[in-house]
Amino acid sequence: xxxxxVSKLVSKLRIKVKAEHRNLRNPKGPEGRIxxxxxxxxxxxxxxRIEVNYNRGDEARQYAERLISEAIRHGDCHTPTMKMAxxxxxxxxxxxxxxxxxVPRFENSNVSFTKMYKAPxxxxxxxxxxxxxxxxxxxxxxxFTKQPNNRLWIQNVLLEAAKHDYRQSKxxxxxxxxxxxxxxxxxxxxxxxxxxxxxxxxQ
Amino acid sequence: MKRxxxxxxxxxxxxxxxxxxxxxxxxxxxxxxxxRNHIFSLEKKRQIxxxxxxxxxxxxxKGIPKDTTFIMNKDLSTPYDCTKHLGQxxxxxxxxxxxxxxxxxxxxxxxxxxxxxxxxxxxxxEPQQVNKAFWRTCSLVLGACATNAFKTSVPVILxxxxxxxxxxxxxxxxxxxxxxxxxxPTHQELVTLGAEYVxxxxxxxxxxxxxxxxxLAQEMFVDNEHxxxxxxxxxxxxxxxxxYRVGDHVDISKGPLISNTSQIGRASITSVHKLTGSxxxxxxxLYRFQGVALPxxxxxxxxxxxxxxxxxxxxxxxxxxxxxxxxxKKEDDMEVQQSAxxxx
Amino acid sequence: xxxxxxRALSTLPERVEEPPQxxxxxxxxxxxxxxxxxxxxxxxxxxxFLPDPNPKWRNSLREKMxxxxxxxxxxxxxxxxxxxxxxxxxxxxxxHAQGKTNKFVGICIERKGxxxxxxxxxxxxxxxxxxxxxxxxxxxxxxxxxxxxxEKRLDDKLFYLRDALPEYSTFPLDMDPExxxxxxxxxxxxxxxxxxxxxxxxxxxxxxxxxxxxxxxYLTTTNRLNRKLRQTPWEKFDLMKQxxxxxxxxxxxxxxxxxxxxxxxxxxxxxxxxxxxTFTAPKTQLG
Numbered sequence: 001x002x003x004x005x006v007s008k009l010v011s012k013l014r015i016k017v018k019a020e021h022r023n024l025r026n027p028k029g030p031e032g033r034i035x036x037x038x039x040x041x042x043x044x045x046x047x048x049r050i051e052v053n054y055n056r057g058d059e060a061r062q063y064a065e066r067l068i069s070e071a072i073r074h075g076d077c078h079t080p081t082m083k084m085a086x087x088x089x090x091x092x093x094x095x096x097x098x099x100x101x102x103v104p105r106f107e108n109s110n111v112s113f114t115k116m117y118k119a120p121x122x123x124x125x126x127x128x129x130x131x132x133x134x135x136x137x138x139x140x141x142x143x144f145t146k147q148p149n150n151r152l153w154i155q156n157v158l159l160e161a162a163k164h165d166y167r168q169s170k171x172x173x174x175x176x177x178x179x180x181x182x183x184x185x186x187x188x189x190x191x192x193x194x195x196x197x198x199x200x201x202x203q
Numbered sequence: 204m205k206r207x208x209x210x211x212x213x214x215x216x217x218x219x220x221x222x223x224x225x226x227x228x229x230x231x232x233x234x235x236x237x238x239r240n241h242i243f244s245l246e247k248k249r250q251i252x253x254x255x256x257x258x259x260x261x262x263x264x265k266g267i268p269k270d271t272t273f274i275m276n277k278d279l280s281t282p283y284d285c286t287k288h289l290g291q292x293x294x295x296x297x298x299x300x301x302x303x304x305x306x307x308x309x310x311x312x313x314x315x316x317x318x319x320x321x322x323x324x325x326x327x328x329e330p331q332q333v334n335k336a337f338w339r340t341c342s343l344v345l346g347a348c349a350t351n352a353f354k355t356s357v358p359v360i361l362x363x364x365x366x367x368x369x370x371x372x373x374x375x376x377x378x379x380x381x382x383x384x385x386x387x388p389t390h391q392e393l394v395t396l397g398a399e400y401v402x403x404x405x406x407x408x409x410x411x412x413x414x415x416x417x418x419l420a421q422e423m424f425v426d427n428e429h430x431x432x433x434x435x436x437x438x439x440x441x442x443x444x445x446x447y448r449v450g451d452h453v454d455i456s457k458g459p460l461i462s463n464t465s466q467i468g469r470a471s472i473t474s475v476h477k478l479t480g481s482x483x484x485x486x487x488x489l490y491r492f493q494g495v496a497l498p499x500x501x502x503x504x505x506x507x508x509x510x511x512x513x514x515x516x517x518x519x520x521x522x523x524x525x526x527x528x529x530x531x532k533k534e535d536d537m538e539v540q541q542s543a544x545x546x547x
Numbered sequence: 548x549x550x551x552x553x554r555a556l557s558t559l560p561e562r563v564e565e566p567p568q569x570x571x572x573x574x575x576x577x578x579x580x581x582x583x584x585x586x587x588x589x590x591x592x593x594x595x596f597l598p599d600p601n602p603k604w605r606n607s608l609r610e611k612m613x614x615x616x617x618x619x620x621x622x623x624x625x626x627x628x629x630x631x632x633x634x635x636x637x638x639x640x641x642x643h644a645q646g647k648t649n650k651f652v653g654i655c656i657e658r659k660g661x662x663x664x665x666x667x668x669x670x671x672x673x674x675x676x677x678x679x680x681x682x683x684x685x686x687x688x689x690x691x692x693x694x695x696x697x698e699k700r701l702d703d704k705l706f707y708l709r710d711a712l713p714e715y716s717t718f719p720l721d722m723d724p725e726x727x728x729x730x731x732x733x734x735x736x737x738x739x740x741x742x743x744x745x746x747x748x749x750x751x752x753x754x755x756x757x758x759x760x761x762x763x764x765y766l767t768t769t770n771r772l773n774r775k776l777r778q779t780p781w782e783k784f785d786l787m788k789q790x791x792x793x794x795x796x797x798x799x800x801x802x803x804x805x806x807x808x809x810x811x812x813x814x815x816x817x818x819x820x821x822x823x824x825t826f827t828a829p830k831t832q833l834g
Contacts, residue, residue: 003661004597005792006590009583012795019602021787034781059787066786087784154325154334154369155501161370162514 011069014112017062022055037063040133042090044114045098048138051119054129061114061133063088068113071103105137112136117143232350232359235426240451242423247413254278261317264289275314282320283310283409283462297322298461298498299333307332310462312412325466325498333461338367340410340460341374341467341496347452348400348472349378349492357382361454362429362489365521373473373493373515377524379429380490388475396472400494404464408450412458420444423453429486430455469508470496473515480525493519586803587796589810592628594658595665595684596806597794613662614802618809620685625817626692631655632700632736634718635669637682638690648690651680652720656705660684670708672717677709695722699735701757710747711740711759726821753777 026032040060043050052060067088074081076099085095106113119130132143150156258277262285264270273285282300286293300308301321308314323333342364350359360379367374380386388396415423417438423446424430437455438444447456449464461467472494479488495515497503503511590597596617598610620626629635634654641647653669656679660666665684670677682689695718708716715738727734739760742751752762752774766774782788794802 002599002601002792003594003659003665004590004600004794005789006594006597008789008793009587009796009799010790010793012797013790017787017790019791021791030779031781034785062787062790066790070786084784084786088786150326150328150330152328152330152334153501154330154337155497155503155507157334157369158372158495158511159507161372162510165372165514 010066011073013062013065013069014110015061015065015114018058022059024056024059038088038090041067041088042094044133044135045089045094045102046091049132049134049140051130051132054118054131057116057131057133061116064135065113068098068102068106071098072107075099075103102135109136231355232353233355236350236451236453238426239423239453240448242419243411243413243446243448243453246415246419247411250413251279260314262314263319265319265321273320278313278315281311281313282308282322285320286310286322293322295463295465296324296500298325298466299323299336299459307336307459309410309412309459311409312459325501332459334369335367336459336461337466337496337498338369338374339364339456339458340464341470341494342367342376343410343447343454343456343460344404344449344464344467345374345376345400345472345492345494346378346454347449348396348403349376350452351403352396352399353380360427360429362486363433363524364456368521371519371521372511372517373495373519375494375519375521376492377478377489378492379486379488383490384488386475386477386490393472393474396475396492397470397494400470400472403450404467404470406450407463407465409463410460411448412460413446413448414443415446417442417444420446420455424455466499468497468499468501469503470494471512471515473512474518476518478523478525480523486525489523489525491519491523584796584800586807587799589803589807590799593806593810595661596802597661597799598802599661600792600794610662611805614806616663617685618806618813620687621813624689624691625813625820626684627694627817628733629655629667629692629694629697630699630733631658631703631705632698633694634696634722635667636691636693636695636722636724637669637680638693639682639686640688640690642688650720651678652695652718652722653678653680654705654708654716654718656708670705670716671720672713673720675713677713677716679709693724695724697725697727697733699733701735701737701739705758706749707742707751707756707759708740710742710749710751712743715740729818 023030024033024036026036028035036056037060040050040052040056041064044060044064050057067085070081070084076082082095085098086092089095089098102113113136115134115136117132119132121128121130134140134143151160254277257279259274260277260280262273262275262280264273264285268289271288273288275284282297283294286297297310299322300310301323302308302314302318304319304321323330325333325337327333346361346364350361353359358381360381362377362379364374364376417434420434420438421431424434433455434444444455445458446453447458447460472492474493476491476493477488478491480486493515495511497508596614598605632655634652636650636652638648638650641649651669651671653671655667656670657668658665663685666681667684668679668681670679672678739758741761742759742765745765750770751759752766752770756762
C-alpha cells in the first residue's frame with residue numbers, strides 16, 4: 001500500500017487510464033519512450049488529427065490530455081507548466097497554440113479533450129492495430145457520418161406495420177376483456193366502455 | 204418444333220379459334236416457359252434491329268461522386284450502361300433510375316431521349332418508389348419460383364399479383380393449381396419453396412423489360428388462360444403490354460422493377476392460402492403464395508425478422524381476384540397498364 | 548534569511564519569539580472554475596485518508612469504512628499533525644508487562660501506507676546504538692503520540708540518517724515539547740547532515756538528496772560516472788507517472804468533504820487542550 005503523493009494537485013482525466021503504462025518498445029528504454037510520445041503529442045497538437053498505432057496513440061493521448069488540463073489549470077503565467085509545455089511540444093509555436101487556442105477551446109468542456117477511434121488496417125498486415133487520434137473541435141469533417149434511421153426504409157416500414165398490427169390486436173383483446181368483465185355490473189358503466197371501443201375503432 | 208407451335212398459334216389466332224382450342228392442353232409447363240422465353244428473345248432481337256441508325260443522346264448524371272454527362276446511344280443504352288462508367292458499386296447497388304427528377308425508369312430499359320439521370324438504391328432518403336419496385340420484383344420472382352418448384356405432373360398456371368402494398372407485410376402471387384384441389388402445404392414444403400426462391404435469386408438474373416403488342420402477348424401466354432383473359436384489359440389504353448423476363452421466366456407486370464435479383468437479400472416463403480371464388484367467375488379456386496424479403500445489405504436481427512415472417516403467415520388482405528364478395532371491391536384487380544409506360 | 552541560517556547551525560531551533568508571519572500571499576485569481584479549495588489543504592496533514600493511487604487496490608466501500616474507523620480512533624486518542632523530520636514521543640502499552648507503558652522518542656524518518664495501515668518510523672541513537680521503531684498510526688495499543696518539535700526537513704525520506712554521523716539522529720529521551728504559536732506555517736529545517744565514510748546502506752549519491760552536505764568527498768570517479776549514467780531527467784516531465792502516483796483533485800474533494808466536519812471538530816478539541824496546556828506549563832516548571 002502506497003501513500004498518495006500530495007505535493008501536486010492534478011485534475012482528473014476524462015479518459016480511461018490503464019493501471020500500468022505501456023513500454024513502447026525501443027532501444028533507448030524509458031527515455032526513448034518519452035521521446036516517441038513527445039513526437040506524437042506534438043503532431044497531435046499541430047495537426048489535430050493523426051493516424052498512429054493503437055498503443056502509441058493511447059499513451060500519447062493520456063499525455064496530451066494531461067498537458068491540456070495542466071495548461072487550463074495553471075494558465076500561461078505558471079513557470080513549471082510553461083516548462084512542461086516547452087518539453088512536450090517540440091515546435092515552439094505550438095506552445096502559443098496550446099495556451100491561446102486550445103485552452104480557451106476546452107476551458108468549459110465537460111468531456112475529454114481528445115477522441116480516439118480504431119482505424120481499419122490492411123487485410124494482410126502485421127497484427128498492428130491502428131487508431132485515429134484527434135482533438136475535439138478540430139476543423140476537419142467528422143469521421144463518422146451520423147446516418148439517421150429513415151422511417152421509410154423498407155425494413156422500418158415492415159416493422160412499423162407489424163407493430164401497428166400487434167397493437168390493434170391487443171386493443172381488441174383489452175376491449176373484449178373489459179366487455180366480459182363489465183357484463184355482470186351496473187348499467188351506468190356502459191358509457192365508458194362504449195367510448196373506449198369507439199377510441200379503438202378510430203385508431 | 205417451336206417455330207411450328209408459333210406458327211400454329213398464329214394461324215389459330217388469326218382464325219379466331221383460340222377460345223375453342225385451348226393450347227394449354229397440349230404443352231407442359233416447362234415447354235410453355237421455354238416457348239415464351241424464345242418468343243421474348245426473338246421479339247427483343249427484332250426490336251433492337253428496328254432501331255436502325257444509331258443516334259446519340261446526352262445523359263446528364265446527377266449525384267455521387269460528381270455530376271457528369273454521358274453520351275449514350277438512343278434506344279439502346281440503358282441506365283445500367285451509364286452505371287458501368289461509374290463503377291462496380293453503382294452497378295450492383297442501383298435499383299432504380301429517375302429521369303428528369305420525376306420519371307421512374309427501369310435500370311435495363313433503353314433511354315429514348317436526352318435527360319437527367321439520378322440513381323436510387325435502397326437507402327436513399329425517399330425510398331418509397333424503390334421499395335415498391337422491390338416488392339413488385341419479389342412477387343414476380345415468386346411466380347417464377349412457383350413455376351419451377353412443382354413436378355412436371357402438376358400444371359402451374361400463374362394468375363396475377365396485385366399492386367405492391369408493403370404495409371400488408373407480405374408480397375403475394377395468386378397461382379392456379381388445377382390438379383391440387385385441396386392442398387395444405389406442410390412446413391417442409393414451405394421451406395423447400397423458400398429454398399427454391401433463394402436459389403433462383405442467387406443466380407443473379409437481370410430483369411429485362413420489353414413492350415410488346417397485345418397480339419404477341421396473347422401468343423406468348425396462349426397456354427395460360429388467366430393471362431390471356433387479362434391481356435385485353437391491360438392493353439386497353441395503348442395496345443401495348445409490358446413483359447419482363449427474369450432468367451427464363453416471362454411475366455406481365457406494369458413495372459418498374461429493380462435491376463437484378465441479386466439485390467434481393469434475405470427472403471422466405473411463409474405461407475400458401477387457398478382462395479375460393481364465387482360461382483360467376485370462371486376460376487373455382489386459387490392459391491395465394493405469400494413471402495417476405497429484404498434487400499441485400501439490410502441487416503435485421505433474427506428476432507425482428509421472425510416477427511416479420513410470423514406476420515407474413517397471415518392471409519394477406521389484398522383483393523382476391525376471384526371474389527368481390529370476400530374483400531368487397533371490383534374485379535379489375537390485375538395490374539392495369541399505367542403511367543410509367545405512358546412516358547414511352 | 549539571517550534567522551534561518553542561524554537556525555541551521557543550531558540543533559535546537561528557537562521559535563516562540565518569532566513574530567507570527569503575515570498571511571500567505573493571495574494566489575492570483577486564474578480564469579476558469581479551478582480556484583483552490585481550502586479543504587484540499589487537509590491532504591498535507593492527513594495523507595493517510597487518501598486511498599492508494601493504484602487502481603488495482605481501490606475499493607470505494609472499504610475506503611469509506613476505513614475512513615470511518617480512522618475518525619473513530621482519532622476521537623479516542625489525539626493523533627497530532629506531524630511530518631517526516633518532526634520529533635515525536637510515542638507511548639505504547641508494553642506487551643510483556645501488564646499495565647505498564649513504553650515511551651520512545653525519535654525523529655520520524657518515514658511515513659507510508661494509507662488507510663488503517665498507515666505507519667511511521669522513528670529513529671534515535673540510544674547509548675551509541677541506532678534504534679528504529681516502526682509504529683502503526685492507528686495501533687490500538689498506542690497510548691499517546693506527542694509532537695516534541697514540529698518541523699520538516701529538506702527531503703521526503705530520511706533514511707540517510709542511518710549512514711550519517713550519530714549526533715544527527717540523537718535526541719534526548721526527556722526532551723520538552725516545543726510549542727509553535729498558532730497560525731505559523733510549519734518551519735522547514737534546512738539542516739544538512741554529514742555522512743560517515745563508506746560503506747553505506749544505499750547509493751545516496753544517486754538519489755538527488757538535498758539534506759546531505761559532504762557526499763562529494765566520498766565519491767570515486769566511477770561513482771560520479773554511474774550517477775550521471777543513471778540520471779533520469781525526463782522523469783520530472785512524465786505527466787502520467789505523476790498522475791498515477793496521486794489522487795486527482797475531484798476525487799480528493801469528495802473524500803475531504805466527507806470527513807471535513809469531523810476533522811474540524813477534532814482540531815477544535817485539540818486547540819482547547821493546547822490552551823489549557825499553555826496555562827499549566829509554568830506550574831510544572833516551577834514544581
